[in-house]
Structure formats: C-alpha cells, structure tokens
Amino acid sequence: MSESDSRATWAASASLAGGISTEVERGRDELAALLAITLNVNGRLWHLEVDTRTSLLDALREHLRLTGTKKGCDHGQCGACTVLVNGRRINSCLALAVMHEDDEIVTIEGLGEPGDLHPVQAAFVECDGFQCGYCTPGQICSAVGMLTEVAAGWPSHVTADVSSRQITLSGEEIRERMSGNICRCAAYPNIVAAIRVIAQGAPE
Amino acid sequence: MRSFTYERATDAQAAVAAVSRPGAKFISGGTNLLDLMKLDIEQPGHLVDISRLPLRDIEELPDGGLRIGAQATNSDVAADPRVRTRYPVLSQALVSGASGQLRNKASTGGNLLQRTRCPYFYDTAAGCNKRNPGSGCSAIGGFNRIHAILGASDSCIATHPSDMAVAMTALQARIELLDADQSVRRVVITDFYRLPGETPHIETVLRPGEMITSVVLPPPPPGRQLYRKVRDRASYEFALVSVAAIVSAGQETIDEARVAFGGVAHQPWRSVEAEAALTGRPATMATYRAAAEAAMRDAVGQGHNDFKIELAKRTLCRTLAQLAWGAEEAR
Ligand SMILES: Cc1cc2nc3c(=O)[nH]c(=O)nc-3n(C[C@H](O)[C@H](O)[C@H](O)COP(=O)(O)OP(=O)(O)OC[C@H]3O[C@@H](n4cnc5c(N)ncnc54)[C@H](O)[C@@H]3O)c2cc1C
Ligand code: SF4
Ligand code: FES
Ligand code: FES
Numbered sequence: 145m146s147e148s149d150s151r152a153t154w155a156a157s158a159s160l161a162g163g164i165s166t167e168v169e170r171g172r173d174e175l176a177a178l179l180a181i182t183l184n185v186n187g188r189l190w191h192l193e194v195d196t197r198t199s200l201l202d203a204l205r206e207h208l209r210l211t212g213t214k215k216g217c218d219h220g221q222c223g224a225c226t227v228l229v230n231g232r233r234i235n236s237c238l239a240l241a242v243m244h245e246d247d248e249i250v251t252i253e254g255l256g257e258p259g260d261l262h263p264v265q266a267a268f269v270e271c272d273g274f275q276c277g278y279c280t281p282g283q284i285c286s287a288v289g290m291l292t293e294v295a296a297g298w299p300s301h302v303t304a305d306v307s308s309r310q311i312t313l314s315g316e317e318i319r320e321r322m323s324g325n326i327c328r329c330a331a332y333p334n335i336v337a338a339i340r341v342i343a344q345g346a347p348e
Numbered sequence: 349m350r351s352f353t354y355e356r357a358t359d360a361q362a363a364v365a366a367v368s369r370p371g372a373k374f375i376s377g378g379t380n381l382l383d384l385m386k387l388d389i390e391q392p393g394h395l396v397d398i399s400r401l402p403l404r405d406i407e408e409l410p411d412g413g414l415r416i417g418a419q420a421t422n423s424d425v426a427a428d429p430r431v432r433t434r435y436p437v438l439s440q441a442l443v444s445g446a447s448g449q450l451r452n453k454a455s456t457g458g459n460l461l462q463r464t465r466c467p468y469f470y471d472t473a474a475g476c477n478k479r480n481p482g483s484g485c486s487a488i489g490g491f492n493r494i495h496a497i498l499g500a501s502d503s504c505i506a507t508h509p510s511d512m513a514v515a516m517t518a519l520q521a522r523i524e525l526l527d528a529d530q531s532v533r534r535v536v537i538t539d540f541y542r543l544p545g546e547t548p549h550i551e552t553v554l555r556p557g558e559m560i561t562s563v564v565l566p567p568p569p570p571g572r573q574l575y576r577k578v579r580d581r582a583s584y585e586f587a588l589v590s591v592a593a594i595v596s597a598g599q600e601t602i603d604e605a606r607v608a609f610g611g612v613a614h615q616p617w618r619s620v621e622a623e624a625a626l627t628g629r630p631a632t633m634a635t636y637r638a639a640a641e642a643a644m645r646d647a648v649g650q651g652h653n654d655f656k657i658e659l660a661k662r663t664l665c666r667t668l669a670q671l672a673w674g675a676e677e678a679r
Contacts, residue, residue, distance in 0.1 A: 177353045196354040196395070199382070219383050220450055232423070232452045238379045239453065242354050243397055290448055298427040299443055301583060306439040307432045323583035324447025 181245050185210065186254030194241050201225045203241035204251060212252035212281045216326070223325030226282040226289070227251050233289025235324075252281035255288065264288050264342055273338035275329035283325045287339050290321045294343075313343040349385050356397040360561060364528045366396045368557045374398050376419060376455035379446075380462040388472055389479055399455070403561055406430070412567035415524075418457030418560045422446070422512065425456060435565060437573035437592050441515035444577045447584050457560035460513055460523065460540075461552070464506035464614075465494065465586055477503045478548040485548075493652040494588065497644075497660070499613040504548030505650055507611055508541065509586050514610035515575055517618050518592035522564040528557040534564070541615030548614070569606060571596025576667040577610070578659060587611040589660045591667045595626070602626045602635070607643065612660055619643040622664065631672045636665040 177196045182189055185208060192207045201218075204210045204227070216224030218237045225237040228250040256262035264287050267273070274280040294317075297309035302320040311317065318336050327335065357363035367374055371393030375381050378399075384390040403417035406428050414435070416425055425431055426442035446454065468474040468486035475484035487495050487505050495505040522534045540552050554560075577590040590610035596603045605626035609617040622643035629635040640661035647657045 177351055179354065196352055197349045218386065220379055220446075223447065223449060226449055233449045234453045235379070235449045238377075238382050238450075240354070240375075240378060240382065240395075243356075243375070243378065243399060286449065289452075293423075293427075293448065296427065298423065299432060299439060301440075301443045303443075306426075306436050306443070309429075320583055321448055324449045 179242050181242055183208075183241065183244060183249060184247065185249045186251060187248075192241075196240070196242055198241045199237050200227070200239040200241045200244055200249070201236035204236060204249075207241075210251050210253050213285075214278055214281055216279070216282075221326075222279070222282075223286055224279050224282040226286040226325065228285055228289055231289070231292060233286050250285070252285055255284065262288070264291075264338070267338040267341040268335070271334045271338035271341060273331060273334045274327075275331050279325060279327045279329075279331075283322070283327065283335055286322060286325045287335075287342070291339075291342060293321070313340075315340070318343070350388070350391050350393070352392055353394045354397065355394075357401060360398075360401055360403065360526055360559065361530060363396055363398050363401060364526055364530070364557055364559050367559070368528045369394060372396055374559060376458040377421070377450075377453035378458075379450050379454050380458060384463065387470060389470065398559065409564070414565045416456050416563045416565065418455060418562055420456050422451040422454040422456070422459060423448070425512075426451065434568045435515075435519060435573070437518060437575045437594060438512065438515040438565070440573075440575035441511040441577075441590075441592060444575060444587075444590075445511040456512070456563055459510055460516075460560060460563070461554075462510055463551070465509045466506040467491065467494075469506065478506060478544075481547070481549050488650065491652060492650040494586070494611070495650055495653050496613045497647040497649055497653060497656050498609075498617055499543045499615070500648070500650075501544045501546065501548070503546050504544035504614070506544065506548065506614060508551075508613070508615050509611075510616065511575070511577060511587060511590060511610060513537065513541075514590055514608050514616040515592045516563065516565075517608040517616040518573075518594050518606045519565055519569070520606075522566070523560055524562045524564060525554065526559045526561050527555060532561075537616070538618050544614045551614075569594050569596070570604060572671050574667055574671050576663055576670070578663050589656055589663050591660075591663050593664070593667045593671060595631075595668060595671050597631045597672065601628055601630055603628075605639075607639070607664065609643070609660055609664075612647075612656065621645065626668070631668075633665065633669065636668040637661070639668070640664045 180193050214224040216222035220235045220238045227236045299306040300320050373392035375395045403419040407415045422442050426439045432439045468476045474486040496507050521537045573594045575592045577587045579585040587610045592608045594606040605623045607619045607622040622639040625639040625642040
C-alpha cells in the first residue's frame with residue numbers, strides 16, 4: 145500500500161470515536177483496517193498503529209521490537225508466547241493487540257534484565273533450566289503467573305481436593321501447572337527444579 | 349487471516365445491536381475464534397469485542413444456585429470457592445481443560461461455543477459439511493479416532509470438545525441469552541446443543557446475533573460429584589472420553605444419579621439410560637457395569653474409534669467406583 149493510502153486509512157479510523165475502524169472490502173487486504181492504539185508494556189506507554197489482525201505477540205515483536213517473547217506455534221499449543229496481562233499469564237499469539245489497550249502487559253524484558261534478574265530468571269540460570277533457550281521466556285513468564293495462582297490457592301487438575309485452598313507445590317503440581325509450556329529440548333527436569341527453588345527456597 | 353473491522357462494545361445491549369451487521373461476530377477470549385480465523389475457517393468481517401462487558405461476576409442466587417457471567421474466565425470459575433465446594437465437578441472439569449494460560453483467557457460463553465477438533469474441519473483442503481455445507485464428511489471412512497460414537501449422522505461424526513460443558517450438563521445448567529431485539533430467554537443446556545443431523549454447521553439453538561450473558565447453575569443436586577477425563581497425554585490435551593457423575597447413595601442403594609459423557613457425541617451427552625440403571629440399585633460394580641451397558645446401548649463405532657465404546661463404559665465404572673469408595677479402592 146502506498147504511503148498516502150495508508151495515511152488516509154489511518155486518518156479515517158482515528159477519526160471515528162469508540163474505536164470502530166475503517167470499513168473493509170473483502171479480499172482486498174491492501175485496504176486493511178488500521179487502528180491507532182496505546183499499549184502499556186513493561187510500565188511504558190507505547191503508541192502504535194496496527195492492522196486489526198495484529199496479534200499481541202506480533203505487536204510486541206514486530207512493532208515494539210521486544211523480541212524476547214517467542215513465537216512457536218502461533219496457535220496456543222506451545223506457550224512460547226506467554227506474557228503477563230494484569231498479572232495473569234496468557235498466550236499472546238491468541239490475543240489481538242487492539243483488545244489489550246488499558247491492560248498492564250509484562251514481557252520477559254519487563255521482569256528483569258542482566259544484572260537485575262527476577263528471582264525466577266535467576267533460578268532458571270542457577271538450575272540450567274534450558275538448553276536452546278527458545279521456550280525459556282515463555283516458561284519464565286508462565287512460572288511467574290503460575291506462582292501467583294498458587295499463592296491465591298487456585299486448584300489444578302492434580303489437586304486431590306479442589307475445595308482445599310492449601311496447595312503444596314509438589315513436582316506433580318509444577319508439571320501439571322506448567323503443561324502449557326512445551327520445551328522442544330525437553331529441559332523439563334531442570335525447569336521443574338528451578339521452579340522448586342523459588343517455591344521452596346532450595347532444590348530437591 | 350482476512351481483514352476485519354473492530355469495535356469494543358460498551359454494554360450488552362449495544363453488543364447485540366452491533367453484531368447484527370452481516371459478517372459480524374462476537375469475540376471474548378479469542379482462544380478459539382482467532383485460532384480458526386488464522387486458518388481461514390472462520391471469516392468474520394467485523395468483530396464485536398465483548399470481553400470487557402460487565403458480565404464477569406459469579407453471583408449467589410436466592411435458591412442456592414449460582415449465576416456465572418459469560419465473561420467469567422475458566423480460571424475464575426474453577427477457583428471460585430463456591431464452585432469448588434458446591435460444584436466440584438465443574439471446577440475439576442475446568443482445570444482438566446487446555447492450559448493455565450488458555451484458561452486465564454477463555455470465557456464461559458466462548459467455552460460453550462468452541463468448535464470441534466475434527467482434523468478435517470481444520471483442513472480447508474478436505475471436504476467437511478460442518479465447515480462447508482454440502483462438501484461431504486471426510487471423517488466417515490477417514491481417520492476418525494477422536495470422533496463420535498453416539499448421536500452422529502451420515503453428514504457429520506464430530507464431537508464437542510468442551511470439558512466444562514460436560515460438567516454443566518450433569519448439573520443441568522441453564523444458559524441465559526440476550527437477543528438482538530433485546531429479548532431475554534433461558535435454555536437448559538441439554539436443549540442448547542443440536543445433534544448434527546443434516547445440518548452439522550448449525551450447532552446450537554442460538555439465533556444469529558444472540559449473545560450468551562450468563563450460565564445459571566441450579567442448587568447443587570445431593571450427593572458426591574466427580575469429573576474424570578481420559579486422553580492421549582496427561583495434560584493439555586482434549587478428552588477421548590470423559591465422565592461427569594453426581595451420585596447420592598444411602599446405606600443400601602443409590603438414591604439419585606446424574607451422568608454426562610464428553611468426547612462421545614456432537615454435544616455433551618447426558619445419559620438418562622445410565623441414570624435410570626443406577627437409581628434404586630445397590631452401589632456395586634455389577635450395577636455400574638449395567639449402567640455402562642445401558643449408556644452405550646446405541647453406540648456405534650466408525651472404525652478407528654471403536655475402542656471408545658469400551659473406554660466410555662470403563663470410564664463410567666471407574667468414576668462411579670471412585671465416588672463410592674474413594675480413589676485408592678477403585679483402582
Ligand atoms: C491448544 C488448546 C487446547 C485446548 N484444550 C482444551 C481442553 O482440553 N478442553 C476444553 O474444554 N477446551 C480446550 N480448549 C478450548 C478452549 O477451552 C476454548 O478455546 C475457549 O474456552 C474458548 O473461549 P473464548 O472466550 O476464548 O472464546 P472465543 O474464541 O472468543 O469465542 C468462541 C466462539 O464463541 C463466540 N462467543 C464467545 N462468547 C460469546 C457469547 N458470550 N455469546 C455468544 N457468542 C459468543 C464467538 O463468536 C466464537 O464464535 C483448548 C484450546 C486450545 C487452543
Ligand atoms: S466429522 Fe463433521 S467436522 Fe469432521 S469432516 Fe465430517 S462433517 Fe466435518
Ligand atoms: S506461539 Fe503462542 S502458544 Fe505457541
Ligand atoms: S530450551 Fe529449547 S525449547 Fe526449551
């Protein structure tokens with residue numbers, strides 16, 4: 145699409161209050177519906193103009209250049225794209241960027257950085273919780289979200305009595321609660337060990 | 349993915365009005381719809397975002413039941429203390445489904461309306477009456493290991509993949525709907541889903557543009573509740589067969605039973621046959637086996653899925669045994 149077309153479409157969409165984007169003619173993708181949105185990522189506001197089809201994952205990677213979050217399957221089947229939205233872990237590949245205005249989004253870059261690692265990041269380093277590292281940002285964001293869920297007393301599929309709010313984070317519980325994150329290198333034993341370090345303060 | 353326009357609905361009335369335009373669809377968590385849009389199976393031209401509507405609450409009803417807002421996430425419902433203590437079968441079903449990440453996004457309404465996992469439905473090069481009416485059913489005579497053994501037709505043998513809906517079927521939940529003309533109605537879950545017949549693309553009694561606003565759980569039936577799911581891997585996998593059972597037993601006999609199966613039909617499958625075979629009978633393995641036989645009397649395999657008939661029977665027996673005698677003794 146030419147520069148001027150793109151501006152015209154954007155201007156039309158931006159002028160409509162309530163977020164209704166421009167009319168789209170079927171099959172003519174060059175007339176894509178663009179929306180100007182603001183995302184709150186890692187405590188910073190980012191203004192961007194996205195095609196309505198843009199997933200949160202692609203917005204993070206391609207627009208904001210936050211490439212720590214990874215794309216594995218793009219269909220909710222691997223967990224590589226896990227980020228935290230309002231403190232809860234979700235798959236950013238099955239989320240539309242335009243649906244996440246007004247949310248607080250945290251990616252692996254926002255959890256910590258070299259020299260100032262989040263405790264879960266440090267535990268993964270300590271326990272060698274990865275091989276190639278591709279699934280690792282998703283694993284770590286997922287683990288952070290999961291630990292919050294455990295602290296809130298959420299049950300899991302392996303919790304013997306779902307009515308009990310007392311969750312003991314056994315190896316079995318960790319594996320079940322982390323099953324939404326696939327590791328192609330099968331670094332699972334050390335991923336579980338890293339999470340145990342956080343949960344119990346010491347490796348098993 | 350085809351391009352679409354987007355709007356965020358401000359209230360339920362505005363949402364049903366907005367979705368009345370041609371090609372428009374609601375989006376809640378998006379975990380099923382976006383997946384299908386990426387594959388060009390769903391092709392909406394306009395999305396009405398209902399994820400922020402104030403339909404997230406789980407409220408106590410005067411009769412002892414609960415009303416679950418359509419936007420309550422699968423995680424919120426599973427973790428709700430009232431659901432966990434009074435409707436444990438629902439909590440168990442929810443946490444057996446998908447992953448932690450998906451449950452945080454998936455909504456109650458979207459879960460009910462998620463579409464089948466039939467691989468030919470996903471393969472746009474294959475004939476599929478559900479995706480493209482009149483194009484045939486590739487699963488009949490094809491790979492049909494995960495397909496239906498009850499209620500199927502010559503047009504479609506797909507199953508409904510939801511775990512949550514199976515527990516809600518045992519609980520006889522009612523689904524509250526808001527129509528585009530702003531009228532409201534309630535449908536019992538066993539009347540909500542349709543068998544495939546000759547129109548497998550029409551899956552529920554939902555009218556075009558109608559929105560699920562909430563699910564009402566009647567007061568919990570007496571007895572103990574259990575959801576059991578059998579699948580190819582231990583987690584993050586759809587059911588081959590699942591059972592939701594609620595059994596109330598006295599000293600001698602079973603007073604009341606509710607039985608629903610998942611993974612066996614185009615809809616969560618309530619088995620009144622099994623319920624009748626249990627009621628008034630002693631809580632013994634012979635009774636359970638008779639109930640299982642009754643439940644599967646009309647079951648028909650398609651070849652690869654023949655094993656599901658026996659699997660469903662055994663899963664029911666095991667579930668009932670565990671309810672009566674505990675997990676260890678039932679082994
Ligand atoms: C990898 C993977 C594994 C999974 N495993 C399981 C599993 O083991 N068990 C299981 O049960 N599920 C499983 N799921 C499915 C998951 O539970 C559903 O995707 C989810 O519940 C859908 O909810 P949603 O809010 O995201 O729906 P959406 O994707 O937003 O919507 C689904 C459909 O419902 C319509 N809709 C949504 N809300 C309403 C409403 N209030 N009124 C009217 N129409 C509405 C939409 O228009 C759309 O057609 C899995 C999904 C994935 C991706
Ligand atoms: S079983 Fe149903 S969904 Fe699967 S190919 Fe046949 S018609 Fe399509
Ligand atoms: S990339 Fe999102 S789950 Fe695989
Ligand atoms: S470390 Fe390689 S995929 Fe997990």
